[in-house]
Amino acid sequence: MILSARHIARCFLLCGAAALAGCASYEHLALDKEPRLVANASELEGGGGKPIRLATLDRLVVLNNPDLWAARAKLGLGVAQVIQAGILPNPQADVTYPFVIAGPGVMQNVRAILLLDTKRDAAQNAASQIYATLLWQEWQTIGKARLLFVDIISGERTRMLISQSHKFLQERFDLTNRAMNQGNATLSALSPDLIALSDLENASNNLERLQLSRRQQLNALLGLAPGAKLALAASPDLPRIDSSAIRRQLATLADRRPDLVALQYGYRSEDAKVREAILSQFPNLSVGVASVGTSNSINSLTFGPHVTMDLPIFDRNQGGVALERATREQLYREFNARISAATGEIGALLSEQSLLSRQLADLEPRLKEARLIAEKTAAAFAQGTLDERSYVDIEVARLTREREKIGLQQAILEGQVGLATLVGAGMPQIEIEPDLPPAGRLGGPRTPL
Template sequence: MKHLCQLPGSLLLLIAAVLAGCASYAPKPLPRQSSTVANAAQLIGASASQQPWDLPTLEKLVLLNNPDLRTLRAQHQIAHAQMLQAGLLPDPAFSGSLGYLLSGPGDATAWAASLTEDVTALITLKPRRAAYEANFQAIDAQLLWQEWQIVAKAQLLMVDLVEGRRLYQAQLADTALLEQRRARIQRAIDQGLLDRATSGPELAVTADAEATTEDLAQHLLDLQQQLCALLGLRPDAALPLPSTLVLPAWNAGDVQQEAATVAQRRPDLIALQLGYRAQEANVRAQILAQFPGLSLGYATASDNSRVYNAGPAISFQLPLFDRNQHGIAAAVATRDQLWLEYGNRLAQAHDAIAALTAQYQLGSEQYQQLAVALSRDRGTQHNELAWREKDIDLHTYADLSHEAFGVRGRLLALEQAQMERQIALQTLLGSGMPDALPTAVTAP
C-alpha cells in the first residue's frame, strides 16, 4: 500500500474511473412454470369482443405472441450489442511497472507508465463499422422474413381449419345418410330379404365414409393444435375462427408487376444484399489491415534517483511474412460465394413465383369447370324431395347424395388449394410486407 501511494495522482484517478465504469452482475432465475396461455382472449392484443378472427387479426396475434419470434427478437438484441461493440473506438492500452529500491545510492521507487493507441484499428474502423451495420440490417431483414413465414404458416393453418370444418360438416351429413341406409340393409339381411354378399359394396362405401370422417376429425384436431402452438396457446384452447374466409381478388397483372421488383421487397433477398454489402466492407477492411500493425502513444518514467523522463512511444510489426494474405483471400472468397448465392436465390424466387402462378391459373380453370357442373346438377334438395315423396328409394337417394357430396368435396378441396396458393404467392412476392429497413437497398 505504501508503494501504491507513491504513484502519480492522475494514474490513480484513471484506475478509479475504469473501475467505476464496470458493469455489475444480477442473477435471473429460470421460469418455474409454463408460459402458454389457456384462453385465446388472454393473448396479447386479443379483442374482448370475442368476434371471429380474420386473417389480419391472426397476423397481429401471431406477431405478438409466437414463442419462436420472441426468442428470435432476443437474438436480435445480441446482434445489436455486437454492432455497438464494432462501432466503438479501440480502447487505448496502458502499461506500467514499479522498480523497488533494493540497494545503491537511490532514494525512491522507480516507475514507468505508457499509454498507446492501436492506429491500425483506427484505420480499419470505418469499413468494419460499415460491415457490422450492414450485418445488423441483414439480421433485421432475416427476422422480418422469419416473421412473415410464421404468419404465412398460421394463415395456411386457418385456411385449412376453416375449409376443413366445412368439408367435415358435409362429410358428417353424407356419412349419416349412408349409415341410415346401412341400418336398413342390415335389417333386410337379418330378415332374410337381402344377401350380405350382394350388399357388400354398399356396406363398404359406408365403412369407407366412416373411416374418412374419423381421419378428417383427427386431421382437424392436429391443425388446431399446430395453430395453438404458433400462438403460444395450450393445445386444447378454443379458437374463435370464422365459418368462411374470403381472400382478396387475385390479379395476374399485379403478380407479374410485383415479381419484377421482388428483390427490393422480399426480406430474405434484401438480407442477402445487405450481407453482400457487409462483405464488401469486410474486404476493404482486410486490405487496409495488410499494412503493418502500428501503435502510437506516450511514455513516462522515473528512476530510483527521481530522474523523470517522458516522450512518444511507437511500436509496429515488420511486414515480412504475413501481410494479412489469409484474411484478404478469405474475405474475397466469401464475397464470391455470397455473389453466387444471391444470384441463385433470386433465380429460385422468380421460378417459384412463375410455377405457383401457373398452378393457380390451372386451379382457377378447374374450379370454374367444376362449379358449372355442380350448378347444372339438380342438387341434394331435389333428390331429398324425390325421396320423401317416394319417387326414389333410400338406396337410390343415398347413391345420388354420395355422388353429389363427392363433387362438393372436390370443389371445397379446390377452393382450399387456391387459398393456399394465394397465401403462398403473397409470401413469395412479399406482398403487403411492412418496410422495416432503415435504408433502401439495391441489388449488387
C-alpha cells in the same frame, strides 16, 4: 518535460480507480422454468375472444408467438455489436518502478483507428440483417397460421358433407339390412353399402384427427395451451392476389422480401469485412509518449515520442484477405441462388393457380347438373315414385362433387396463402436502404432499418 516520479504514480493510480468505477456490475439472471402457455384465447395480447378473422390472426401471431418473442432478443445483439464496433481500443499504459532506465508510457494503436469505419459499417449492416431475418421469420409464421386457418375452415366444411353422406349411407344400409333379415335381400346387396359406409367412416376419423392436429398447431403458434378453444370466422379474408401485378413486381422483389433483404445486408457486411482485411495490411503501428528515468537527486522523468511498428515481411494478412473474399463470393452466389429460387417458386404457384381455377370452372357446370338432378330426385322420392336406393345414390354423388369443389377451393386458398407469403401481401413491409459507396457512408451508428 520533467515530472517527478511521485506525481506520475499518483496519476496512474487515479486513472486506474476511474476506470474501475466505470465498469459494469454482474447481476444473476435466473432461468424461468414455468411454461407461458395461455389457457384462454380471450387472454391473448391483442384480443382473441370473438370469431377471429384472418387479419386479426396475423396480428395475434406477431404479438403472441413464443418463437418470435425469443427471436426478437437477437435485435439487442445487433445493437450491441454496433456499439462495440464504434469503440476504439483503449490506449496501453506501462509503468516500471523504480524509474531508473524506463518510466511510464502511453501508446495508441493507429491501425485500430483506420479500421474503425469499416468495422462499424460491417456491424451496422449485420444489425440490419438481423432485423430483416426476424421480419422474414414473422412472414413465415404468419403464413403458417394463415394456412392452418384455411385448412381448418375447409376441413369443417368437408366434415359437414361427410356427415351428410354418412347419414344417407347409414339409412340405406339399415334399410338393406332389414330387407335381408326379412329374406327380401341377399348379402351381396348389403356388401356395397357396408364397404361404402366403412370407407366414409374411415375418412371421417382421419379428418377428425387431422383437424385436431391443425388446431393444436395453430394454438402453438399463438402461445395457447393445446386444449384452448379458438373461434375462427367461417370464411378466410385473404389479401387479393393479382397475378399480373405480381409478375410485374418480380423485378423489385429483392428490395422488398425480408430474406432477400437480409442476404443483401449480410453481403454488405461481408464487403465491409473485405475492406477491413485489405486495410489490415497496413503495418500494426502504435504511437505515443514514453519516458526515460534519471538517477539524479530529484528522481525525475523525461517524456518524448515513441513509435512501434510491425515489419510486414512474412504476414501481410494474405490469409485474412483471401478468407473474406471467399466468404463474399459465397454470399454473392447464395443471393443469386435464393432470388432465382424465389422467382421460380412464385412462377410455379401462379401457374398452379391458373390450373386450379380452370378445374374449378370445369367442375361448376357438372356440380350444377348434380344439384338439379338431386332436387328432382328428392321430389320424386317424397312423392313415392323413386326407390330409396336410387335416391341415396344420387344424393351421395352430389355430395361427392360438393366435396370435390371444397377440395379445389382449399387448394386455391392454400396457393394464395403461399403467394402472399412469398410476395408479402398483407405482411409487415420492409425496404432496403440504398447501398452507398464506402466514402459516402455516414460515420455514426444507425438504428437497423
